[in-house]
Amino acid sequence: MLYLVSIQIVNMMCRNLSICIVFFVLIVSCKESKGNDKIDIENSEITESVSILNVDQANRLAQLPLDCIQTEYPNKLNQVIGSDADLQSPQALHPAFYGCFDWHSAVHGHWSLVSLLKQFPDLEQRDIAVTMLLQNMSKENIETEISYFFGKHNASYERTYGWAWLLKLAEELYTWNDPNARVLEQNLQPLTDLIVSKYLEFLPKLNYPIRVGEHTNTAFGLSFAYDYAKTVDHEELASLIEKRAKDFYANDASCPLSWEPSGFDFLSPCLEEAALMRRVLHKDDFMVWLDGFLPQLKDESFTIETGKVSDRSDGKLVHLDGVNFSRAWSLNTIAEGLPELKHLKTIANQHIQYSLPNLVGDSYEGGHWLGSFAIYALNTVDRD
16 A cells, blocks of 8 residues: 555656656565565556646646737748749738648647637636637638638648648537637638538549658548548548548558657658548458557557657657657547557557646747647547
């Protein structure tokens, strides 16, 4: 009993990894000197402190999008310049989604606020958040956003990462029971419809999936779009994604998970693909597919080291905090409804716990986008 209490005290007190290690070594030595009974301290620590989104975390995480969705500079436009007329300010070009450094980060910054407001109606800065959402996502601003996509050089703008987050934002509004959500959803709907049409046009033409660990990853782009389609019952989009996912990935085998992550991945190519197939396959079919693709995930002793960030002021290197959150949401999705894979949730929790303490007060390089990744990862914890 004293040993277990000691573990709990250490768990509460430890914030520095090196200090924790010293405490744990001392406790293990003491325990082993008194007998042969063994307890897996690492797993005990993780399961005793599962990362669950609570109101205190929500208030802290809300500050990240509040600080950036109306912050115009610095800004990366990712723009093709066709003429002098294209040389306008970010807010002139994208009056709804001009903040948070780039368009897609602005979109999922808005998603973050909607998600937090939906889960925590008494959020400390609720009124400010709602006001900012209504200001940015006005009918007129969304009309300007739509016109941008019809520019000569902009047909593939933000394909498919920004598209996916736009549909995730639309899905979150659809499921938020609030009068403000109805206004925002109605304002956004024409852009939502445009993005859906772009998926329907693009996916039949894509002969090969893109398997990188960054924005253009096809599995990620399909996953969020599929979530939207299932939530709003868009049968055409859902059916097309199911078909294309199977076309692209049904015969994949032996994914080289040990090669991950690359130096500045924020997505796991292997795990994003597996999470997509968990969505589109019946669970029995998925387990058969997983035998060929990532059979090691079924091993209860399976583990994977968290991505290590050496410099959080480097906009690319801080991507590895993102890979920890995206691995977590992928692992939780893979394990959803499958008790035989519940050990993956412990690994997901490890990844969240490694990166979550680094968000609030972080430099703008991570602060402008990582909050969304953390919120989405936390939203997948214990959801089944």
